[in-house]
Amino acid sequence: MIEVKNLNKSFGDKHVLRNISTVFHKGQTNLIIGRSGSGKTVLLKSIVGLHEIDSGEIHYGDVRFDTLNLKSKKHLRQKIGMLFQSSALFDFATVVQNVMFPLQMFTSMSREECLDRANFCLKRVDIVNSNNLSPSEISGGMKKRVAIARAIALNPEYLFCDEPNSGLDPGTSILIDNLIKEITEEYQITTIVNTHDMNSVLEIGDNIMFIHEGNKWWEGNKNDVLHSDNPELNDFVFISKMAQMMKS
Amino acid sequence: MGIKNNLQLKEFVSFVRKEFYHIIRDRRTMLILLVMPVIQIILFGFAISTEVQNIRLAVYDPSNDISSRKIIDKFAANEYFDLLYRLESLAEADPLFKENKADLLLVFSAKFNDNLYNSGKASLQLIADGADPNTATIITGYASNILAAYQQEIIANGEIPYQIVPESKLLYNPSMKSAYNFVPGVMGLILMLICAMMTSISIVREKEQGTMELLLASPVKPLLIILSKAVPYLTLSAVNLTTILLLSIYLLEVPVAGSLFWLTTISLVFILVALSLGLLISSLVRTQVAAMLASGMVLMMPVVVLSGMVFPIENMPLPLQWFSTLLPARWYIAAIRKVMIEGLDIAYAAKELGILAIMAVVLIIISLKKFKYRLE
Ligand SMILES: Nc1ncnc2c1ncn2[C@@H]1O[C@H](COP(=O)(O)OP(=O)(O)OP(=O)(O)O)[C@@H](O)[C@H]1O
Numbered sequence: 001m002i003e004v005k006n007l008n009k010s011f012g013d014k015h016v017l018r019n020i021s022t023v024f025h026k027g028q029t030n031l032i033i034g035r036s037g038s039g040k041t042v043l044l045k046s047i048v049g050l051h052e053i054d055s056g057e058i059h060y061g062d063v064r065f066d067t068l069n070l071k072s073k074k075h076l077r078q079k080i081g082m083l084f085q086s087s088a089l090f091d092f093a094t095v096v097q098n099v100m101f102p103l104q105m106f107t108s109m110s111r112e113e114c115l116d117r118a119n120f121c122l123k124r125v126d127i128v129n130s131n132n133l134s135p136s137e138i139s140g141g142m143k144k145r146v147a148i149a150r151a152i153a154l155n156p157e158y159l160f161c162d163e164p165n166s167g168l169d170p171g172t173s174i175l176i177d178n179l180i181k182e183i184t185e186e187y188q189i190t191t192i193v194n195t196h197d198m199n200s201v202l203e204i205g206d207n208i209m210f211i212h213e214g215n216k217w218w219e220g221n222k223n224d225v226l227h228s229d230n231p232e233l234n235d236f237v238f239i240s241k242m243a244q245m246m247k248s
Numbered sequence: 249m250g251i252k253n254n255l256q257l258k259e260f261v262s263f264v265r266k267e268f269y270h271i272i273r274d275r276r277t278m279l280i281l282l283v284m285p286v287i288q289i290i291l292f293g294f295a296i297s298t299e300v301q302n303i304r305l306a307v308y309d310p311s312n313d314i315s316s317r318k319i320i321d322k323f324a325a326n327e328y329f330d331l332l333y334r335l336e337s338l339a340e341a342d343p344l345f346k347e348n349k350a351d352l353l354l355v356f357s358a359k360f361n362d363n364l365y366n367s368g369k370a371s372l373q374l375i376a377d378g379a380d381p382n383t384a385t386i387i388t389g390y391a392s393n394i395l396a397a398y399q400q401e402i403i404a405n406g407e408i409p410y411q412i413v414p415e416s417k418l419l420y421n422p423s424m425k426s427a428y429n430f431v432p433g434v435m436g437l438i439l440m441l442i443c444a445m446m447t448s449i450s451i452v453r454e455k456e457q458g459t460m461e462l463l464l465a466s467p468v469k470p471l472l473i474i475l476s477k478a479v480p481y482l483t484l485s486a487v488n489l490t491t492i493l494l495l496s497i498y499l500l501e502v503p504v505a506g507s508l509f510w511l512t513t514i515s516l517v518f519i520l521v522a523l524s525l526g527l528l529i530s531s532l533v534r535t536q537v538a539a540m541l542a543s544g545m546v547l548m549m550p551v552v553v554l555s556g557m558v559f560p561i562e563n564m565p566l567p568l569q570w571f572s573t574l575l576p577a578r579w580y581i582a583a584i585r586k587v588m589i590e591g592l593d594i595a596y597a598a599k600e601l602g603i604l605a606i607m608a609v610v611l612i613i614i615s616l617k618k619f620k621y622r623l624e
């Protein structure tokens with residue numbers, strides 16, 4: 001479980017996040033949705049500690065994260081897996097080397113053990129027989145899956161995904177979404193996913209927070225999201241829902 | 249505790265290995281980095297050896313006394329000069345230069361010997377064709393060296409306490425003499441290029457690809473990320489330094505006259521400066537192209553133009569001379585010249601080394617501060 005209390009973040013005099021408080025639950029996919037520029041990425045990065053926050057509190061379980069010293073942060077970060085918008089694979093390394101990297105870095109496992117674990121994770125995301133390809137030789141969807149395999153390699157308790165299906169076709173997006181959801185439930189991970197894709201919202205939104213101009217504007221789940229009376233949320237939802245309605 | 253240190257070492261080793269992979273996988277870049285110093289040395293070597301030989305000398309000596317004749321003999325005996333013309337009047341000089349038949353004209357004043365021993369100052373003009381200022385500078389530099397040597401000789405013989413004042417019509421730069429000048433310059437350039445440009449590009453590249461954030465959000469210490477970036481380029485620089493020195497000794501026949509230890513030490517300090525400059529650039533720009541332009545424009549150009557590598561600093565307008573004191577390469581090149589080429593004791597390069605060390609400390613502090621592990 002991750003809890004955020006009264007979080008504020010600004011860049012210069014640009015107030016990006018305003019007094020955000022919420023809880024992200026364990027074993028659920030917690031979505032942060034909102035328009036482009038609303039502050040989703042900044043919120044996610046603040047939670048992982050890539051941005052220094054102005055005020056507020058961030059709790060990982062019982063541990064208050066934002067005031068930790070570097071050493072204790074390091075300990076906690078071992079339990080965090082990350083998936084970035086760009087996949088962020090090392091382009092000089094092969095698929096399997098990418099997944100082995102965190103294992104070789106942060107565990108005392110032998111090479112064989114690392115390789116076993118990497119193969120297990122790759123198999124979990126349905127990447128087989130591609131171990132020795134380089135990231136430039138695989139498709140965008142495969143890259144995402146390799147990045148997920150790398151993110152879960154260390155058995156994380158927390159998983160952060162920033163727009164995991166940007167740049168993917170709808171079919172592949174759903175595959176990735178479901179993969180994230182399955183893994184989250186299987187390993188009881190606290191997962192936070194940034195997205196502005198309504199498909200994902202309706203597919204995997206156990207817990208949804210809608211951000212509007214840096215404010216928490218609405219909170220609920222995938223069953224409520226179509227029936228709210230919040231005008232900004234409806235603006236956001238309905239633009240995409242048109243496509244939904246046409247499909248059905 | 250022991251286990252923990254082991255893990256940290258392991259982290260560091262895997263990180264350094266990752267950086268090496270990075271470089272090695274990009275074969276073309278690595279090849280360029282390794283071959284570049286060779287090409288530069290060879291190019292400069294050629295440029296120099298064609299410039300300075302067979303200087304066609306004309307002499308106008310109205311005094312024709314013992315001193316002026318001795319000096320003329322020195323020139324005639326020098327392998328670089330061919331004494332072709334003895335002029336009867338100064339009017340003959342003009343057509344020689346116009347028809348490009350002479351490179352340097354030596355003009356003695358009347359009563360050269362008398363002036364030298366009595367008034368203490370004998371004047372001598374060196375006139376070179378300014379169409380090619382670089383060559384002209386080199387030629388007058390040579391001539392001045394010959395004169396200086398002659399002067400040393402007569403002082404050593406205890407003959408006079410006085411001076412010959414060579415008054416050159418073109419800019420005079422005693423150190424602008426040969427390959428001796430370029431080797432330290434090429435060293436400065438290559439080290440700056442590899443350490444600053446490559447470090448900044450490699451960090452910015454990770455920023456562009458998003459892997460830097462991944463690393464920064466991981467348990468790795470930010471300092472470790474930086475250090476592991478530095479190690480491969482440090483290694484590459486060491487290889488290049490060795491190549492340059494070997495080429496310079498065996499191809500250009502420029503020996504290491506001074507202490508190899510101090511040469512290495514000075515280079516290490518300079519490498520630190522360049523690495524932290526690279527780090528600083530990487531935290532100021534967002535794209536690889538910008539990193540390349542920034543290091544190219546901000547670091548390389550001034551190094552080539554202002555550090556005394558190609559154009560003598562003494563000849564620059566004052567504001568540029570002041571500006572050049574800000575360039576680490578200027579001090580590096582000066583120090584290397586003294587220690588490696590002139591074979592001077594480190595004490596003579598203490599000022600340069602001190603300045604470089606201060607620059608290194610200041611830049612390391614600034615760049616580490618700038619490279620905040622939160623990517624704001
Ligand atoms: N490092 C930064 N410095 C200054 N401003 C920033 C920085 N990062 C983000 N911002 C600003 O904060 C605001 C929110 O950006 P953010 O990236 O969180 O949007 P987002 O909701 O993730 O959008 P998208 O869906 O397009 O990814 C934007 O106005 C952006 O310009």
Ligand SMILES: [Mg+2]
Nearest residue numbers: 040041042162
């Ligand atoms: Mg975003």
